Every structure is written in C-alpha cells, then in structure tokens.
Amino acid sequence: MQDLLWQLKDIDSFTIWVTAAFAAAVFWFIREIVGAPVLALFSVPILMGGGILAPLIFRNHMITLSYDKDANVAAMSAIGVLAALVLIVTAKWTLMVFKERRVRQTKVNSPARLERPVH
Secondary structure: OHHHHHHHHOOOHHHHHHHHHHHHHHHHHHHHHHOOHHHHHHHHHHHHHHHHHHHHHHHHOOOOOOOOHHHHHHHHHHHHHHHHHHHHHHHHHHHHHHHHHHHHHOOOOOHHHHOOOOO
C-alpha cells in the first residue's frame, strides 16, 4: 500500500490530463447517448481511478505498448478507462439482473384470489 502511495505521488500532469480527457469522453457518452446523467456523474471517479492506476500497473509489470513515452501513457490510460467502463457496465448489468429476478419471483394477488368464498 505504501508503494502505491509513493507511485501515485510521482504521476505526471500529462497522465492526469489524458485520463481526464478520456473520462470526459466517456462521461459525455453515458450522459447523452445512454441517457443516464446520474450514472455518468457517479462513474467519473471510477473512470479517473482506472485511467490513473493503469499506467502504474503496466509499469510495475514492465509492459510497454510503444517506445514513445507520450503514446505509451495515452494508450495505458485509455486501457484503464475502458477497463473501468467495463467494470461499471458489468456492475450495472448484474444489478439489473438481480432486480429483474426479484421482480419476476414476486406473486401478484389477483382480485379473484382476494375474494373470500361465501359460506
């Protein structure tokens, strides 16, 4: 955990700006095209976290996608934002499946069942 904090301290501003640009694009996509402004607002910190942590993870595992430093940072940030987006979509889909299953299992009392037989 302490190593992560030291690595977060050394993040350059280019990584943050590129991640913010990708997160803003995904924010706009969720807000305008999907039509979920609250989900878009709550997803921004997750997207930023994914975009900032991805270059750290790639550097720890010594994975480079390009020899150019700026292109490498942009590609790694994009992968991090996309991974966070996949995480958000998976969580939202799983929540909807559980809600649909719960609604499907509820039994509706019909008016015929509510009437009591006359003795």
